[in-house]
Amino acid sequence: MRARILVIEDNAKNLKLVHDVLEYAGYEVVEARTGEEGIEAALRCAPDLVLMDLQLPGIDGNETLRQLREAGQRDVPVVAVTAFAMHADRERVLAEGFDGYLEKPISVRAFPGQVRDFLHPEVAT
Numbered sequence: 001m002r003a004r005i006l007v008i009e010d011n012a013k014n015l016k017l018v019h020d021v022l023e024y025a026g027y028e029v030v031e032a033r034t035g036e037e038g039i040e041a042a043l044r045c046a047p048d049l050v051l052m053d054l055q056l057p058g059i060d061g062n063e064t065l066r067q068l069r070e071a072g073q074r075d076v077p078v079v080a081v082t083a084f085a086m087h088a089d090r091e092r093v094l095a096e097g098f099d100g101y102l103e104k105p106i107s108v109r110a111f112p113g114q115v116r117d118f119l120h121p122e123v124a125t
């Protein structure tokens, strides 16, 4: 079974890069460009993992996470993918309730493995 990853990212270039890298690594990728679109997609496609840009038009990543949890998406791991590189920000992201944090720009080589580490063991094949 291919793990399904929902990528919420408003920057077209970043979205394409993440999509291509994950697809090449064998994942099924679902795209969303706003938090609102992401919540709708999550409820529709039941992803195994959500990768979330924090700076989004409309509701931001933190609010999107909150609404996702409120909408019943409680078990799906949600990982922030963001350009904030400072340690304090990492702590803040985890405090907001994200399951993890990956930095932009992503490393094309390392990214699939980093993503895999956040999947529940039964889907991380």
Ligand SMILES: [Mg+2]
Pocket: 009, 010, 011, 053, 054, 055, 056
């Ligand atoms: Mg953004």
